Amino acid sequence: RKPHASINYVTSHDGFTMLDLVSYQNKHNEPNKEDGMDGTNENYSENFGIEGNSDDPVIVGKRIKRVKNYLITLMVSQGAPMFLGGDELLRTQLGNNNAYCQDNEVSWYNWSYNTHSDEIGTFLKRLIHIRKTTPCLRRKKFFSGDIIAETGTKDVHWFTPEGKAVSYSEWTDPGFKAFSTFISGLDAASQPEKAISPDIYLLFNAGKQSVEFTIPDSLESEWEMAINSFDSLESFPRKFSGRGITLPPDSSAILRSISHRNAKD
Template identity: 40%
Template sequence: HVDGFRFDLASTLAREFYDVDRLSAFFDLVQQDPVVSQVKLIAEPWDVGEGGYQVGNFPGLWTEWNGKYRDTVRDYWRGEAATLGEFASRLTGSSDLYEDTGRRPSASINFVTCHDGFTLNDLVSYNEKHNLANGEDNRDGESHNRSWNCGVEGPTDDPEILALRHRQMRNIMVTLMVSQGTPMIAHGDEIGRTQHGNNNSYCQDNELSWMDWSLRDTNAELLDFARKVTALRKHHPVFRRRRFFEGELIRSGDQVRDIAWLTPAGTEMTHDDWGSGFKCVAVFLNGEAITAPNARGERVVDDSFLLCFNANNEPVDFVTPDGDYAEEWTAVLDTWHPSGDTDLLIKAGEKITAAPRSVLVLQKTA
């Protein structure tokens, strides 16, 4: 049995007389095929030709590697200014890319790293590619990686830099797992695999590109964290909704909308707030306002969550919103801690501190 197909450089398949055409004969044939049209179709929605970047432009049957998700999450966590609005769009399934064609959040294959480019460990350890071993004078591979080495290029013994790098990896992991859409991780990222800054290892059939299984022990805490955030997503359907958020009251008698964006002060974000250069935001996900039923046609009800993101270099106090959202919250994840473990109880209107460059996940308990 074949579950589906992933099409490399898929924009090439849509080219007719050199131009990319969503209505090309290839897509017609796929749509009409009684077998292929029923399996998973995953596009890498770009190629090397002019006009080849086609993220969001594939037909309704297709899911896509969301390159805009990758770029935005990288930019946000390296502290780039003016990324907050884009970050919010990517976190919630990229409706701007997929909703108009009738697709659902699952059409967005969310990823930050893959077989091409830096590993997750290298993404937080190198500002520049280091591809001399490939024999092309470092000309090959992507030069604009949206990476940040946390203060030192490559290997270091500095405990503060190493702690920050591991925290950045945890931040990216949890961002991926609480985002609407379909998460994709690169094999080995969960144990901190490195290619020592080589972001184009296609020609390296050696220790540089092989899996170093001893990292399971060396980075056991990172592996445990990856398991923890994966389980969080698996157990809570509010992180994997089948339909996009509406930003509205869903049912008669509801006190809060299905989603709300909040400032650290606990007030709703305004238009000016989005353009202010903030690097921190809280988002409320209403587990009681999931509109799509499950596969058996049953209503889906989940816990509600408050996600606090802080990409600043300083700690930020988040005030939990008023009692319409929740009377009490429990902090269930804090990326400041290597294990992610925390169990703080916070009442409505109280403050909780997000450490520099960290994520807090709060679960409604009352």
């Protein structure tokens, strides 16, 4: 099987919407009149301090950033991305994760945009553009981690924040919350239409503290900040200089090469 046989998603018709995934700690299926027995209890969600809707700007900011993290992760994953309709509008089902029987405001779309839904819609459009214009995010083959014969470099590298290769002990450590990934754009044979692609450098910080990342010296490309989950959308893309970048807690970023110089293994 090839990557296009893999369907990747964060939310689907079953379970929480993406907004509810960051707004509710528990399901709220009482309107379904099944005594709360329906719908899964394992939602892997977080409400950031208040159950349900909140006007607290700090909580809202954390929720919006988490949604952006989900969207970034989905759009850089190899395979076919699937979105739940309405997530781009920040649709809510008021914490109901089994709303099949709710032919009312719980399951209907609210087409009235607000500041945050418009922000997420625009953010998603930008991510789609990045994916469409970066062939190495739409590979025809899964990563092997092996050396690409034509370039002498690996198709994918995994790094610690210090820029060192991730070890087995780090991969198996539940406290290992921050890492980066380099995806080579030079593996043309594995990419759509055998096209050379910009390189991609992904950074993830799932921890509760800011993390300083160092781009390894072996990655000699020049970079632009294509998008991240914590800066204003109007600031992208912008040229990135230097070898260090700080990611705030619970955040992610995509750097894309603007020049091609072979990454040394």
